[in-house]
Amino acid sequence: MGFYLLSLTLVLLSGFGFLPSVKTASDYTTLVYKGCANQTFTDPTGVYSQTLSALFTSLISQSSKYKFFKTTSNGGQTTISGLFQCRGDLSNVDCYNCVSRIPEMSNSLCGNTIAARIQLLGCYILYENSGFPQISGLELLYKTCSSSQAVGSGFEERRDSAFSAVESGVVSSNGFYTTSYESMYVLAQCEGDLGTSDCGECVKTAVQRAQVECGSSISGQAYLDRCYVTYSYYPNGVSKKSFSGTGQSTEKTIAIVMGGAAAVGFGVVCLMFLRSMMKKDY
Structure with missing residues (x-):
């Protein structure tokens, strides 16, 4: 009997070892959009590049301590203002990891532009040369809507x-808020x-833009110059903890459910095997 128990334990351990591993954390470093100025800078002496690099260095260093930071970098006649902001639910470590990725992305995506904004799922950096034209804080910078539409009645009321x-x-709530209501998650x-x-x-305006632009889409994002709103509808009741702003959330939840179901099913089979062996012993 002891042999059967030892064998069963080894089988169970090896069985669980083959269960798929699932990452539940959202990929907060995914690019949402880029905004690059049309004007580029000429930099024969390298002063502008050095000033921009100093700005990025300052922003990155502060991102390990703060979720929002604004500063100015001066290099002779060149002045560049910039800021970063991380999503309110990110840890200091995640905020740093998010912000530190942007300078290289900015260089790759925008090149030598005098102003740029790189928005990731978890953070963004904005920089602009002194004297760059300002826009309204309520200006719509980017929006995206899911191609999937809500089926049945009641969606708009929930949203x-x-x-x-x-x-x-x-x-x-100090400018950051999330809520869930009847399978609707909003940030x-x-x-x-x-x-x-x-x-x-600002948020009221972003909400209105999302309503008009996205209609019955089950998810959408509306980014204004100084605020943003994202929402996602889970008719099957997916927890808001798995929300990442991308379609990966549902897939991850399904993987977790399938993995759990496989584990339970495997355990039942093993228990039936154990019961059979016990009967034979007696």
């Missing part, structure tokens, strides 16, 4: 109720130095 909750919640964030009233107005 609008979740939007309403995030509009009020972001004002009282909103304002730029770190935006006042409470302006933050509420």
Whole structure:
């Protein structure tokens, strides 16, 4: 009997070893969009490049301590202002890892432009040369909507109720707020130095743009200059913890369920085998 128990233990351990591993953390370093100025800089002496590099170095160093930081780098007659912001639910380590990836991406995606904004799922960096034309904080910079449409009635009511909750919640939560309502998950964030009233107005505008632009799409994102809103609808009740802003969330949840089901099924088979061996012994 002891032999059978030892064999069963080894089989169970080896069986679980073959279960698929699933990463639940969202890929916060995925590129969402890039915004590159049309104007480029000429830099025969290398001063501009050095000033921009100093700015990036300062932003990266601060990202291990803060979720939002704004600074200016001076190099003779060249002045470049910049900032970074991380998503409110990122740890300091994740924030640093996110921000530190952007300078190289900026160089690759935008080259020698006098202003650029690189938005990842978990953070963004914005920089601009002194005197660069300013735009309204409510300007729509980027939007995307899922091609999948909600089926059946009640979707718009759920979406609008979740939007309403995030509009009020972001004002009282220091500019970052998430909420879930009947399978609808919504996230909103304002730029770190935006006042409470302006933050509420910005998110309200972003919500309106998402409603108009995305309609019945089951997920969407609306990025304004100083705030953004993302939402995703899970009709099958996927937990908001698996939300990553991409279609990978549902796939990861399915993988977890399948892995768990395989483990349970394998355990039942092994228990039946053990029971059979016990009967034979008796």
